[in-house]
Amino acid sequence: MSEAPLFPFKRTRRFDPPDEYGRARAERPVFPVTLWNGQRAWLLTRHDHFRTVLMDPRFSGEFARPDFPAVTQARVAIDKGERAFVGMDNPRHGHYRRMLTKEFTAKRMMALRPKVEAIAAGLLDVMEKKGPPVDLIEALAVELPALVMCELFGSPYEDHTFIMSCAAGRHGLKQSPEEAHRTARALVDYCRRLIEVKEKAPADDMLSRVIEEHVLPGTLSREDLAEICSMILRAGHDTTTNMIGLGTMLLLQHPDQLAELKRDDGLIDNAVEELLRFLAPVQFAPRRVALEDVEIAGSLIRKGEGVFAISPSANRDEAVFAKPDAVDLHRDASQHLTFGYGIHHCLGQGLARIELQVVFAMLFQRFPNLRLAVPAQEIPFKNDMQIYGIYRLPVVW
Amino acid sequence: MKFRIRIDESLCIGAGRCVVQAPELFDQREEDGIVILLQETPDGALYDRAIRAAAQCPARVIEIESGDKPAG
Numbered sequence: 001m002s003e004a005p006l007f008p009f010k011r012t013r014r015f016d017p018p019d020e021y022g023r024a025r026a027e028r029p030v031f032p033v034t035l036w037n038g039q040r041a042w043l044l045t046r047h048d049h050f051r052t053v054l055m056d057p058r059f060s061g062e063f064a065r066p067d068f069p070a071v072t073q074a075r076v077a078i079d080k081g082e083r084a085f086v087g088m089d090n091p092r093h094g095h096y097r098r099m100l101t102k103e104f105t106a107k108r109m110m111a112l113r114p115k116v117e118a119i120a121a122g123l124l125d126v127m128e129k130k131g132p133p134v135d136l137i138e139a140l141a142v143e144l145p146a147l148v149m150c151e152l153f154g155s156p157y158e159d160h161t162f163i164m165s166c167a168a169g170r171h172g173l174k175q176s177p178e179e180a181h182r183t184a185r186a187l188v189d190y191c192r193r194l195i196e197v198k199e200k201a202p203a204d205d206m207l208s209r210v211i212e213e214h215v216l217p218g219t220l221s222r223e224d225l226a227e228i229c230s231m232i233l234r235a236g237h238d239t240t241t242n243m244i245g246l247g248t249m250l251l252l253q254h255p256d257q258l259a260e261l262k263r264d265d266g267l268i269d270n271a272v273e274e275l276l277r278f279l280a281p282v283q284f285a286p287r288r289v290a291l292e293d294v295e296i297a298g299s300l301i302r303k304g305e306g307v308f309a310i311s312p313s314a315n316r317d318e319a320v321f322a323k324p325d326a327v328d329l330h331r332d333a334s335q336h337l338t339f340g341y342g343i344h345h346c347l348g349q350g351l352a353r354i355e356l357q358v359v360f361a362m363l364f365q366r367f368p369n370l371r372l373a374v375p376a377q378e379i380p381f382k383n384d385m386q387i388y389g390i391y392r393l394p395v396v397w
Numbered sequence: 398m399k400f401r402i403r404i405d406e407s408l409c410i411g412a413g414r415c416v417v418q419a420p421e422l423f424d425q426r427e428e429d430g431i432v433i434l435l436q437e438t439p440d441g442a443l444y445d446r447a448i449r450a451a452a453q454c455p456a457r458v459i460e461i462e463s464g465d466k467p468a469g
Binding site for chain 1: 410411412413414416417425426427428429430431449452453455456457
């Protein structure tokens with residue numbers, strides 16, 4: 001590999017991260033790369049460095065910093081306009097995040113499981129009635145998170161296509177900065193209107209509760225809530241959709257593993273952790289910028305240089321996971337870093353886990369003979385997106 | 398044989414992984430999801446679960462002290 005090759009790299013196999021990561025883990029784990037604008041940045045390819053850097057206050061996660069690293073010019077445009085706490089350091093980050101953590105506690109998420117099951121059952125009914133072939137992305141992967149967000153958060157169901165297009169619209173690797181900025185702002189504008197609606201007609205949902213507890217007493221402005229609301233909506237739709245698509249395809253490509261899952265109901269929680277480890281759809285985040293010179297594993301990260309913590313690589317770290325490139329639904333995969341680490345660890349991970357546990361268990365119970373309707377090589381993968389996934393997954397049963 | 402659990406509440410981000418792993422040992426505050434330690438010196442039978450909860454915490458909040466001899 002050249003001294004600091006252009007990032008991001010290309011995949012050579014659809015279910016494995018780029019080969020450069022494996023070589024970097026072995027030879028130079030904190031790996032120098034060059035970004036689209038010529039800026040130097042570093043990849044954290046190993047599990048241990050991923051965790052130490054994300055706990056290290058010498059690295060900042062402020063998206064608005066002029067030196068904050070991004071994989072595209074479009075992403076810079078989005079970062080500059082980001083006002084939600086995903087792009088803030090503590091203590092500001094914690095101040096806002098704490099207004100929402102009560103909504104995502106383990107007990108709240110467990111209590112939501114029957115609702116998620118009812119939603120999944122309804123979607124599987126529709127699939128069954130329609131009959132094969134069905135595009136699983138359209139029929140299930142998009143619909144399930146959309147309906148769950150509608151139930152939990154309070155976003156109207158009829159708006160989910162718009163929300164999804166805004167979520168996906170910011171992750172393109174080829175889009176223009178203008179388009180990215182426009183899409184990002186369109187969703188915040190939508191959220192502003194949604195807040196007005198909920199303020200007038202509160203319902204039993206997260207958005208109405210946050211308005212009552214924080215906006216009406218004056219501890220959170222409507223503008224700040226619109227930004228947070230936009231962040232939650234796009235995070236709640238796109239990532240889970242991609243995990244459902246990728247996970248289904250991966251299981252269909254590993255019939256021996258799928259047979260184990262069908263045989264043993266108790267395996268599902270463990271299986272979902274392994275799918276999360278193996279698939280890690282968020283490819284180029286979390287990101288940080290060094291606030292001072294920091295040396296890690298023989299690489300000197302200079303003040304102002306960016307860092308990408310690469311979960312698709314850390315999740316394949318041989319030091320943590322034996323035979324990391326094998327799918328093994330029985331392994332202990334719980335140390336995966338797919339949801340990040342440290343203060344920005346995914347707020348919705350508990351919800352995502354329940355959605356995935358429910359959907360994979362119920363899908364293969366309902367359609368034990370589920371299989372691809374077309375040859376595997378014809379399935380289109382999202383090679384042009386920052387969040388990896390599948391565009392269409394035609395299935396029969 | 399008992400062992401000791403310590404938590405640093407100021408680091409907690411309310412992810413709740415500890416509650417999923419060991420609901421006998423951990424809970425979360427209703428108002429902000431911050432960790433509540435239910436037993437400071439639990440029975441050794443819960444040691445493995447405590448270790449798992451600590452390992453899965455994304456903010457390194459939980460510390461398990463096993464003493465000279467592993468508990469259990």
